[in-house]
Amino acid sequence: MTDSHAMTAHPFELSHLEELEAEAVFVMREVAAELKRPVLLFSGGKDSVVLLRLAEKAFRPAGFPFPIMHIDTGHNFPEVLEFRDRRVAELGERLIVASVQESIDRGRVIDETGPRASRNRLQTTTLLDAIEEHGFDACFGGARRDEEKARAKERFFSFRDEFGQWDPRNQRPELWHVYNGRVREGEHIRAFPISNWTELDVWQYIAREGLELPSMYFAHKREVVERDGMLLATGPHLPAVDDEAPFVATVRYRTVGDMSCTGAVVSSASTLEEVIAEVSATRVTERGATRADDKFSEAAMEDRKKEGYF
Secondary structure (H helix, E strand, O other): OOOHHHHHOOOOOOOOHHHHHHHHHHHHHHHHHHHHOOOOOOOOOOHHHHHHHHHHHHHHHOOOOOOEEEOOOOOOOOOHHHHHHHHHHOOOOOOEEEEHHHHHHHOOOOOOOOOOOOOOOOOHHHHHHHHHHOOOOEEEEOOOOOOOHHHOOOEEEEEOOOOOOOOOOOOOOOOOOOOOOOOOOOOEEOOOOOOOOOHHHHHHHHHHOOOOOOHOOOOOOEEEEEEOEEEOOOOEEEEEEEEOEEEEEEEOOOOOOOOOOEEEEEEEOOOOOHHHHHHHHHOOOHHHHHHHHHHOOOOOHHHHHHHHOO
């Protein structure tokens, strides 16, 4: 069923976007009701923009019953940081920024070196330290099951032990939308309200709700290099390798993250309608197409998630 079906459906029949929205709002309210100190993880990307909208639907006109937290690698896209600060200010909510650079300065992690160095994996320590520092017992994330096979194994309420680790073989049953949020001191829940959404659902919802996104999601000209089959933006965080020759291309991003491992795709899609048409025709998920950190091995994402990654 498409969302346009809502125009002709029975007045008590929900469109597929309305069903997904209702499910996600229910999950967010369950977390707020069952856990003491939730936090919403916000990357500035399209999925976490949708989470903010769902939180508005779940809790307005009151304020959110949790703060918003961004794990800043220090290598984020400037467009995303500008959007993050402006969007949170518009909402009037509290933003916590946990810094990977501070983790490096305190000796908690060691900055990688070399032409393929990335701070993406270092985020795990910064994230777990921030969870412990603030005493969070639940973290909302914008992960979806269609993104990547490890994320397909996550439950709506995914348990993490006192070390922030995840065991995909030991998860709690979720029958008839009954969720178990019981945790002991030091443990927490990762909550994924949009688990059942697809990338196309996200874009259709953004169009329906008229949500703003960072400009890099739409076609623009950018200087890039081609590395390992991906187009990476040039800049101080991306040292040249061998005889790589930078060139200007018309690209857009399907996901946002650390600049050193997030690739662009060649695209002329400059409007929401054009992006939706493009996503409708693609057969590769956004992570499969644009994230170098998922290409290290077949189990790269699952290995990171077991350690406490998003």
